[in-house]
Amino acid sequence: MTTLDLGRPVLRLGRAGRPLLLLDARSAALCAGLWTATVLLAGWAALSGAAGITPADGLAALLGRGDEYTTMVVVEWRAPRIVMAVLLGACLAISGALFQNLTANPLGSPDVIGFQTGSYTGALVVMLLLGGGTAAVITGALTGGLLTAAIVFALASRRGAVRGVRLIIVGIGVSAMLASVNVWILLTATVEDAIMASLWGAGNLSGMSWPLVVPTATVSIVFLVAAALLARPMKVTQVGIPFATALGQNVRAVQIAAIVVGIGLIALSTATVGPVSFVALAAPQIARRLVRADGLALGPSAAIGALLLLLADVIAQRLDPDSPLPVGIVTVSIGGIYFLWLLIREGRTR
Amino acid sequence: MASSQLSPAETRDLASDGAEETGHRPDLLRRRRLLLFPLALLCLIALCASMLVGSRPIPPAEVLRAALHPDPADEISQLVHLSRIPRTVLVLLAGAALGVAGALMQAVTRNPMTDPGILGVNSGASLAVVTGLAFFGMSDISQYMWWSFAGAMVTSVLVFAIGTTGPARGNPIRMTLAGVALGAVLSGFSSAVLFTHSEVLERMRGWSAGTTASQPLEATLQIAPFILLGLVIAALSTRALDVLSLGDAAAVAMGAHPQRIRAVVLVAIALLAGGATAAAGPIGFIGLLAPHLARMVVGPHQGWIMACSVLIAPTVLGLADSLGRVLTAGEVPVGVVTAFIGAPVLIGMVRRFRVSEA
């Protein structure tokens, strides 16, 4: 039996003639490298910080043998924050990758369909008008976001079918309107309340704790698994819808599943830590460039998203000596600059 | 990439909604000129509303008397001259500027879903004002104007530079997305600065939704020449834009230079969007609505669209501003009211379009 030359280095797992799994070598190497970097960064972040704990003590606490203070800081404060950053970074990146693939446009991210603006509106209503606590804010954000997505989809679908272009346009319109509502709500609050609300709106990992991380992780794993299962069908669809249909794939079902998973992931992230910008937009693009893939590259996207958000959070906590910053400020600044560069470059080349 | 690239036929579909209609109804062409009169009347009504409606109820007779016989000692007279008249002039100028800027943007990008707000021009203006307040110690309200003018102009140039080079020329959606992305980036930078300089937040909050209050007439008149220059350039470019709407290849075949046309129109857009944002703050949706309403009324001819936009946009802005003045005890910023009016209309527009794609 001849071995197929796929034009790219490929790892074959299993028997030579009938391999169990084919992995793109470049992608696999990249993922391995990125996750290693993430683990190293996570370790460093867990064992260093302003609380005056030596790495040895920190390690002991992680293994369950620390004193009360060290355990509190390392295990209950730092660890959940790091885990959340890695997890949500991956979720955001995968959500972005799915949306970009669905809309066949590198700028088509969940941010564009107004989901994040809608969830900010929901959160603002709860925080400033109703005065609720953390759980209420999460519920408000989820409701606002999902309602907005539902409205955008309902308005964008024509005779039951959703067109990519129309979706983006309706999303932009609804998003712009909700942004005005947000400005208005912030205007009527006191300055301190407005600042507090904008901290949420920037995307903020402060106050992370295990009771919040564990359910989020459980739910997100469901979505992540679903995304992994969708990877191959979506790649096939990318070749062409007639091609995919000819292969017996239910394209409509795949697309709907991808939308549900994409929205689920972004909903989860936005509800728990607020709208973190640019990870969903930038991570899949960076992944595509590094792997030199044609389209969907879920694994590398997740890896880059995780590393990106963790890095941003570490920087956000340590950048200003007087005060930590919300992680969203850092992702916006880094992501924004990267984005400008991307836009300018795309405009010039090709 | 099939779903995001539109063939020339579809693009024309987007931009020239009424092409078939005018062909089958030649009487519309004749009636176009007559339509200007009712539109002008509506505009006049809206401007009168702007003069007569306000937080303080003043009888129309009083307003007229005060306008014609200014008396610095009389409270009502001062109110009319320092609030009603400047705001009405501002509505007229900013409205016209926004309407024509939107029409130009839509013509150049061949996408009826663009306006200065969507394309990130407003975010650029806000960022410039925030930067001025935070880092350059700007404190005077009149200085807001020049900073936001500069910010809006630079952003317009940037969006078009990014959007009209490379493959975006053939893809109107890409330009819109580039604008949206740039707008998001710039407003992200604004938030980053605002978060670290909270005293700036307090002063920016009111301006950032667009407001016609407290803008002295002299300041508005300082910006007026730029807006008028932009309007003139726009008026002179209408024929070239008609040619451009047929597609780059067709335009070149007809002897036009697409890039040169775009460059000139870009200057006009920068002046108009910059001037409007400088005078009244970031106001969205006017540039979107006015040209579309104009197109529905007079068809795809750029000249007519602009003429009608000049009348329709101040009408909408005036009505929105008047509404904002009376809705609550303090006023609702006009940018918030236009968003509430504009978004449903935008959605309605989208559903009407015959956008077809694979």
Place this chain on the structure above:
Amino acid sequence: MRTRQLLLPSLLAAAALALSACTSSGADPADEQSTADAVTFTHPTLDDLEIDFEGQPDVLVMDCYAYSSLHEYGVEPDALFGFDCENPFVMGDIDISGIERIGQDGEIDVEKLAALRPDAIIGQGGAEGWSWFDKSVNSQLTRVAPFIPLPDAETVDEEIDATRDIAGFLGGDVDSEAVAQVDEDFETAREDLRSALEGEEVSIMLASPTKEMLYTAVGFQQSALLEEAGATIVGGEPPAEGNPWGQVAWEEASSHPADIILIEGYGEGWSFTADLWEELPAVQADQLGSWGSKGAMTSRAYADWLTEVTALVESADDVA
């Protein structure tokens, strides 16, 4: 590729669960041990709030609002956080350059807070924590040390007394000659204002002008203080709930005639121009002064302020 993608999330989940298993022993709330040194603080204005401390609080962390008031009594923090730390109208002459900052506006570095091992955290808020942190940050905060909320009372006098209670509990010097003297000054200033307002119809507006509208303070403690001395407070009605500032559109500004306008933050660097603002009679007569809604709650601060207001009242003409 598929297996790999499944592998990583499951590894993460396993790690998370393993770590959470390890923490089950660590989460003890601060024990309330009744040792010989334990002290209990009964909050002056919040009924039912009793805070237990293991010993007399020594290391203190507070927000800048608290420091602006407590500085007067010699209570010094080891770290500061919160809003308006650079605002001279809140902080006055206090030099905070030598004090560690662990947070700005709505953020706080909980690790730095924990590293300081504070005994008490003082700031604006309630029993659950600081007003502008969300619940999860507040729960981290209160695990480090008990939180003492600043008092919230109806009148300025009550609030000054309640703040003094807290200062006393924290070891501040509340019985000294200087403090008694300042109390007297406050009373004198109040009397002076009363007599200046006697028989006159003076209307005062407490304002904060911005480009888009004029904000007025009606029903604030400071306005109540002036009213009690005999002034008439004018301004827009505040909304029933939410932001306590009244919103007055510029066109309506002249329908609240005032002889004197006190502007929040008025001083050397203050500048604001708007046509309709300039039209107000008090502005034209330059009968303007300052006030602050967030300033220090001390007799000295209010004595100084009332003296300034009295001087304005005495020199002001009736322009409204």
